[in-house]
Amino acid sequence: MTIVRVSTDDLPETFHVTTDEQLRAVSNLTRHRIMALLRFEPATITQIAQRMGLAKGSSSYHVRLLERAGLVKVVETRKVRGVTERYYAMAARSIELPHPGPGQPDVLLRSAVADLEASPVDGERHVRMAHLRLTEEQFTELGARLQALADEYRALSDPSLPDVSLIFALFRPTPRQQVEEDAK
Structure with a gap:
């Protein structure tokens, strides 16, 4: 058996989605879930298919699209009985999406809601929406604190x-007056 490894230690911190x-x-929700699966450990097409309940061909199709877009990459290959197994992993530790344009859906939030809806209903969840009134300085400080907290816990992540x-979204909603005017 021949093994070729590419280190995942030198992955860039952030991949910026630009195209x-x-x-x-x-x-795509299936590809989003594949990326979530590859966050902490590399996997082969067969392993991805088994873990997600997909056909191997479907798994292969989605991984090829992710690889072509640069979002996942081969980090290890193994030659097993004449067949080359490829292990895929995320191309970076995190992905940053562009802000959606006016009237465009927010892909990240839609994917997060889909993941939440697909999670076990009997599992522990902490979901809350709060409406706040903040100064610009408070808004900026809260955003920085939320980001720092997420970074702190990401550093504590244990792949085992x-x-x-x-997911968090801190934003200023469209003012009520503008919503009412747009509805007219």
Whole structure:
């Protein structure tokens, strides 16, 4: 058996989605879930298919699209009985999506909601929406604190533990007056 490894230790911290091809690749729920699976450990097409309950051909199709978009990459190959197994991993530790344009859906939030809806209903969840009134300085400080907290816990992540997803969105909604005017 021949093994070729590419280190995942030197992965860039952030992959910035900049092209339409990358955005299309990441916006598909199946591909989003494949990327979530590859966050902490590399996997082969067969392993991805088994873990996600997909046909091997479907798994292969989605991984090829992600690889072509640069979102995942081969980090290890093994020659097993004349067949080359490829192990795929994320191309970076995190992915940053562009801000959606006016009237465009927010891919990240839609994917997060889909993941939340697909999570076990009997599992522990912490979901909350709060409406706040903040100064510009408070808004900026809260955003920085949320980001720092997420970074702190990401540094504590242990690949041997079960996945936990965290998403937060701190934004100023469209003023009520503008919503009412747009509805007219």
